Amino acid sequence: MTKHTLGTYPHMLGFEQLERLLERTAKTGNEGYPPFNIEQTSDFSYRITLAVAGFGEEDLSITVEDRQLVIRGRQGDDSEGRVFLHRGIAARQFQRSxxxxxxxxxxxxxMENGLLHVDLTRAKPETVVQTIQIKKG
Incomplete structure (x- = not known):
């Protein structure tokens, strides 16, 4: 079976970057932790909300790396000297891209009530009409 790529469609010119973006997205390796929501808050804005209970602002970092929003969480282990009969809340790190x-x-x-909200905006697209002159040969 032949694998079709955007480059195999003759009417789709210049979409190689989109194809690389889709491949990179498939490789982000996000697990199910922490759970998150993505909501559209207007025609040109979004909000990503992550459930980060137990994390403080100092435990979290938010960066943009090569057009990827990367959110990392790292908690210190404060269990020294404590005896747990059951430990269901683990200090664990995460990375979401x-x-x-x-x-x-x-x-x-x-941060609000154990939820991290990250707001995004998208520039309003401009409609561009271009007329191309035909040279006489």
């Missing part, structure tokens, strides 16, 4: 389209910018981030 979200690929950003061109024109999407990261805005504010805020």
């Amino acid at each position: 979200f690929v950003l389209a061109d024109g999407v910018e990261v805005g504010e981030a805020a």
